[in-house]
Amino acid sequence: MNASLNGSRTTIRWGLALTILGLAALVTIYVMALAYTPLEVRQGAAQKIFYIHVPAAWSAMVAFTLVGVVSILYLWLRDERLDAFAASSAEVGLVFSVVILTTGPIWGKPVWGTWWTWDARLTLTLILFLLFLGYMTLRSAVHDPAERARFSAVVGIMGMVLVPFIHMSVYLFRTLHPKPIVLKPSTPSLPPDMLRTLLAGFAASTVLYLGFVTVRYGLARYELARRQEAD
Amino acid sequence: MSSWFRVTAAVATKDIVIEVRSKTAILSALVFAALVLVIFNFARDASLVSASVLAPSVLWITFAFAGMIALNRGFNLEKENGALEGLLLAPVPRSAIFAGKLLSNLAFVGMVEAVALPLFVLFFNVSVWRILPGLLGLIVLATVGFVAVGTVFSAMTVRTRFSELMLPMLLLPFMVPPLIGAVQTTTRLFDGRPLSEMIGWLRILALYDLVFVTLCVLIFPAVVDE
Amino acid sequence: MTPPPDAPLLVAEGLTRTFGHTRAVAGVDVTVSAGDLVAVFGPNGAGKTTLLRMLGGLVRPTAGRVRVRGRDLRSGDPTVRRPIGLLSHQSFLYDDLTPLENLTFTARVYGSANPGALAHEALVGVGLEDRAHDPVRALSRGMVQRVALARALLADPDLLLLDEPFTGLDAPASRRIREVLVQRRQAGRGAVVVSHQFAEVWDIASHMLVMMEGGVIMRESPPPDLSVFMAQYEGLLRE
Numbered sequence: 001m002n003a004s005l006n007g008s009r010t011t012i013r014w015g016l017a018l019t020i021l022g023l024a025a026l027v028t029i030y031v032m033a034l035a036y037t038p039l040e041v042r043q044g045a046a047q048k049i050f051y052i053h054v055p056a057a058w059s060a061m062v063a064f065t066l067v068g069v070v071s072i073l074y075l076w077l078r079d080e081r082l083d084a085f086a087a088s089s090a091e092v093g094l095v096f097s098v099v100i101l102t103t104g105p106i107w108g109k110p111v112w113g114t115w116w117t118w119d120a121r122l123t124l125t126l127i128l129f130l131l132f133l134g135y136m137t138l139r140s141a142v143h144d145p146a147e148r149a150r151f152s153a154v155v156g157i158m159g160m161v162l163v164p165f166i167h168m169s170v171y172l173f174r175t176l177h178p179k180p181i182v183l184k185p186s187t188p189s190l191p192p193d194m195l196r197t198l199l200a201g202f203a204a205s206t207v208l209y210l211g212f213v214t215v216r217y218g219l220a221r222y223e224l225a226r227r228q229e230a231d
Numbered sequence: 232m233s234s235w236f237r238v239t240a241a242v243a244t245k246d247i248v249i250e251v252r253s254k255t256a257i258l259s260a261l262v263f264a265a266l267v268l269v270i271f272n273f274a275r276d277a278s279l280v281s282a283s284v285l286a287p288s289v290l291w292i293t294f295a296f297a298g299m300i301a302l303n304r305g306f307n308l309e310k311e312n313g314a315l316e317g318l319l320l321a322p323v324p325r326s327a328i329f330a331g332k333l334l335s336n337l338a339f340v341g342m343v344e345a346v347a348l349p350l351f352v353l354f355f356n357v358s359v360w361r362i363l364p365g366l367l368g369l370i371v372l373a374t375v376g377f378v379a380v381g382t383v384f385s386a387m388t389v390r391t392r393f394s395e396l397m398l399p400m401l402l403l404p405f406m407v408p409p410l411i412g413a414v415q416t417t418t419r420l421f422d423g424r425p426l427s428e429m430i431g432w433l434r435i436l437a438l439y440d441l442v443f444v445t446l447c448v449l450i451f452p453a454v455v456d457e
Numbered sequence: 458m459t460p461p462p463d464a465p466l467l468v469a470e471g472l473t474r475t476f477g478h479t480r481a482v483a484g485v486d487v488t489v490s491a492g493d494l495v496a497v498f499g500p501n502g503a504g505k506t507t508l509l510r511m512l513g514g515l516v517r518p519t520a521g522r523v524r525v526r527g528r529d530l531r532s533g534d535p536t537v538r539r540p541i542g543l544l545s546h547q548s549f550l551y552d553d554l555t556p557l558e559n560l561t562f563t564a565r566v567y568g569s570a571n572p573g574a575l576a577h578e579a580l581v582g583v584g585l586e587d588r589a590h591d592p593v594r595a596l597s598r599g600m601v602q603r604v605a606l607a608r609a610l611l612a613d614p615d616l617l618l619l620d621e622p623f624t625g626l627d628a629p630a631s632r633r634i635r636e637v638l639v640q641r642r643q644a645g646r647g648a649v650v651v652s653h654q655f656a657e658v659w660d661i662a663s664h665m666l667v668m669m670e671g672g673v674i675m676r677e678s679p680p681p682d683l684s685v686f687m688a689q690y691e692g693l694l695r696e
């Protein structure tokens with residue numbers, strides 16, 4: 001049983017390392033975006049949040065996809081560590097989506113003159129936020145751990161299947177209601193140095209996400225191992 | 232195979248008989264629907280926003296929320312004396328139990344919609360006669376998907392604390408695609424637009440129904456089997 | 458695939474139910490043959506109810522296997538559950554339906570050719586045909602229990618599982634349950650009874666198990682003298 005405690009400590013350490021790396025990468029992106037990437041012609045400095053926001057929204061979606069995939073594995077293998085991992089991913093995803101949903105409008109208001117836009121990214125992040133919130137609330141409302149794991153897995157899988165439909169609906173809506181140019185933050189083809197910063201943003205966001213999830217998962221395992229020792 | 236239909240029919244009929252006798256969900260859903268329609272009517276400024284612009288949204292919001300009230304009762308009656316366990320002990324497939332529940336839930340939500348629609352026509356003074364077949368078809372198409380998801384979720388939420396709050400909370404994101412599609416199509420139906428403008432939404436609705444009904448049938452055993 | 462006629466009704470091997478660090482049942486073996494009545498005792502939290510629910514197929518074991526008439530309970534084929542009946546402290550009835558409607562529904566679900574007639578017969582069997590058309594909500598607790606018993610026996614199960622059947626029953630009702638259990642033994646059926654009331658099942662049980670903290674700590678067949686057992690049991694509880 002001691003092995004499990006040590007194992008979870010190692011997990012936490014790796015997670016912290018990844019997180020620090022991710023934070024460093026995040027700072028680098030800020031610098032890259034502000035100093036080393038050209039201004040976008042139409043939107044000016046406003047567009048620069050794109051290098052962090054797009055990757056962060058992407059990470060929230062990856063977080064949920066992972067919840068879904070790990071949930072399928074859980075229902076198949078019934079290993080409670082899979083449940084702990086899914087819950088960790090959901091918590092981190094919830095935090096990511098809250099950050100996106102709060103920084104987006106706060107940043108967007110002075111720039112675009114409006115708190116909220118129903119563009120694809122924000123809408124999807126909002127739905128993901130609601131899914132994460134529902135997932136975590138359900139977990140807190142179920143007492144029995146096996147039942148909690150099972151129910152969470154069901155919601156995780158259903159949510160993962162829902163996401164493409166949200167994409168489809170938002171996409172169809174937008175093709176029928178084209179947005180004015182000024183509110184279109186991303187363009188299909190990017191000049192190479194913008195693309196470079198964007199890709200770096202993806203890398204930073206992914207590392208940060210992995211770092212957080214690893215720490216959270218390590219903490220969950222630690223809790224489990226400590227309770228086991230106590231018995 | 233015939234046993235599957237037998238069980239589905241037995242479960243669905245049993246649910247309908249119970250609801251007709253106790254009338255708990257139907258009455259609350261109907262009162263709710265009427266209230267929503269009345270409030271919307273008084274809340275808008277008639278000179279600024281015409282009813283026909285808001286009408287599709289109001290209709291579908293009414294259906295959605297009244298539908299959720301009706302869905303809640305689906306598994307509540309199984310909880311009272313543990314009756315669901317009696318069904319799970321029986322030598323019948325879980326999918327038949329789910330199908331029976333889905334059918335009875337569709338019957339209830341359908342009943343609420345059947346009363347809310349005439350009320351809506353009355354309060355909002357819209358004419359639906361020439362588009363009625365299309366509208367009815369759309370209502371069925373949009374309702375099936377979210378009732379299937381709602382049936383699975385209500386099977387879970389009856390066992391949780393704050394079950395009346397948990398069901399809407401879990402279900403709302405899943406209602407987004409059907410509601411967007413339904414409102415968009417309803418708007419075009421009211422405006423007499425050609426089918427070609429609606430086909431994109433109808434496809435999404437049909438795909439949603441297909442995917443989620445299948446998924447729900449497959450995932451239901453994981454909800455009820457401990 | 459029909460098992461040989463003298464094969465046991467139920468064989469459970471290595472039944473375990475855990476989640477994370479909680480262990481409800483650990484490595485329990487149970488065999489029930491025709492004419493057996495297995496009585497399961499133990500303090501609260503020993504895992505008796507979880508064990509019973511695993512035997513009935515309501516709870517999936519983390520490890521181990523239950524075979525009913527030679528077929529694995531988790532095989533995915535629902536007909537495996539046909540020989541099983543379960544009587545819980547919950548009635549499994551719908552309060553808004555009448556006893557007749559409740560039993561007809563059960564009969565229909567179990568595939569009876571004539572559900573109404575079977576339901577009526579079952580109600581006569583527990584002496585409630587005059588209340589057949591009152592909603593279950595209006596019946597007394599004792600009557601509800603009789604309907605629940607009729608329901609559990611409706612499909613003529615080879616194996617009857619009972620969870621604390623004597624709790625809250627008056628003397629005539631307890632006697633009725635005991636009669637059913639004795640009849641079943643004589644007819645070559647099987648039963649597993651989880652109970653706190655030793656006296657009710659002691660003289661009619663063929664096997665006796667004591668569970669504690671998820672495991673079987675005592676197993677006798679036939680059960681020993683009651684006063685000897687009580688002394689041993691008290692001793693075990695104190696440890």
